[in-house]
Amino acid sequence: MRLQKLARLVVILVLSVLPVSVLAEVFGTVNFNFDSDQLDAEGQRQVDEIAERLKATDSYKPTVVVGYTDAVGSTGYNQSLGQRRANTVARALVAAGVSVDQIGDISSRGKTDLLIAVTTAERRNRRVTVGLGDILAACRSYRDVPLSETAAGDELQSDLTARLQVAVAQHDQLTNSGRNGPAFQMAGAAREDCGKAVGLDAGSIRKVEYAKRCFCSSARLEAALAQ
Incomplete structure (x- = not known):
């Protein structure tokens, strides 16, 4: 119970310090x-x-x-x-x-x-x-995320890092609670996709692709948590 409360607190703290540009x-x-x-x-x-x-x-x-x-x-x-x-x-x-x-x-x-x-x-x-606009609209495929090849930069990296922190906190919380439903699966996907996106250099040809994957899996995580 204490771990669950701590995980929820981490999520709240992360969301409270998201840069304005995320919204x-x-x-x-x-x-x-x-x-x-x-x-x-x-x-x-x-x-x-x-x-x-x-x-x-x-x-x-x-x-x-x-x-x-x-x-x-x-x-x-x-x-x-x-x-x-x-x-x-x-x-x-x-x-x-x-x-x-x-x-x-x-x-x-x-x-x-x-x-x-x-x-x-x-x-x-x-x-x-x-x-x-908020990039986190409903996402069917990461290929539909409107992110251009010139998007890589400090603002994008900040957004990706914030989403990675949320995904990690949610995954830890769901792991500790023993819940293994869609939200848990989406948290894992977002953690993986956002982690790869954050780790890639701005000059990497796959930076934008994994950024799109991160945004899409984050949107699916948000939708799963709302159910």
């Missing part, structure tokens, strides 16, 4: 007029500020653009409006000098995620957020 990071918000998907003067200024931040950021993570609406109107209409707003901001970012290859997911949440919980036409709810 989805919001760079800025662009607001819109009522029932509009066009940028006004304030919206263009917000886009320009976000574009400068993105161009100054050296990260392998894709840029995620998400559109939202206020609560006025039907769910279907607002879903479409949020998508149009997200598309507008994505195009404006590229026009402002952000590489088109840097833009990842462009999606809409419509009116399902209000920033201000009101049913009226609230400008703060009519927004598009722009940030860096």
